[in-house]
Amino acid sequence: MSTEVLSYFLKNHNRKLRLGFQIALQCAPLLKGLKVSCVISLDEGLYKELSELFAGMDIVYHMLSRSDGKCLVLFYRPGEMEVYLEDPKVQTLLDEYGYSGMCMKEMLGRLSGRIRDFAGRGMGFPHEIGVFLGYPLDDVRGFIENEGKRYLMIGYWKVYNDLAGARMIFQEYDRAKNCAVNEFLTGKSIREIAL
Secondary structure (H helix, E strand, C coil): CCHHHHHHHHCCCCHHHHHHHHHHHHCHHHHCCCCCEEEEEEEHHHHHHHHHHCCCCCCEEEEEEEECCEEEEEEECHHHHHHHHCCHHHHHHHHCCCCCCCCHHHHHHHHHHHHHHHHHCCCCCCCCHHHHCCCCHHHHHHHHHCCCCCCCEECCCEECCCHHHHHHHHHHHHHHHHHHHHHHHCCCCHHHHHC
């Protein structure tokens, strides 16, 4: 995809068009069923447009934080996210960060609070956000143990383990992105792209 196309859509004055393009571009792996969730930063004024874009879909969204006219939004399929968060290995890692015994809604509330706290202290994001984004647990642990350094590769996340597997996943995500963006450019809605 050319930089001209990216620039045109991301700077377009039509807010709904710009938002749809951003979602097709940045949430393609979720839309195409390859990922449990995704997170994007968007202009706070566009947040209210999400209800129309996602009406009647099995994808929901949750605002994780807001500041300086921007908001950080997590998109996910509730059924898939519930199953994922109930995985014993996922639970074990999340328990280490205070998510023990919580339902999904409570977990998302805690994650939101921790994101705001970390941002307020200029610390970036809490490490467990990688779990909520479906990153491989070995890579989340690798990131924590190596303080974000000494990774094997960087792509959709920093890879610390199973380089070949990560490369294959990144290629699938890239294909999903190309497919979703091309579908958007031909006039398909986010709902149609996600079907």
